[in-house]
Amino acid sequence: MTKDKLKENKRYKERVTEALDIMLDVEASFKRDEKLLKRIMEFIYEK
Numbered sequence: 001m002t003k004d005k006l007k008e009n010k011r012y013k014e015r016v017t018e019a020l021d022i023m024l025d026v027e028a029s030f031k032r033d034e035k036l037l038k039r040i041m042e043f044i045y046e047k
Contacts, residue, residue: 001009
């Protein structure tokens with residue numbers, strides 16, 4: 001492989017890794033929001 005191709009592959013890997021990190025953050029955030037929403041709904045329907 002040429003140096004340019006290796007550099008391109010490295011940049012691609014970095015972007016994919018960054019995208020996966022963002023997706024995991026979003027998933028964690030969604031799960032947190034889901035738990036919070038569940039608690040709010042339970043609180044509302046207890047009354």
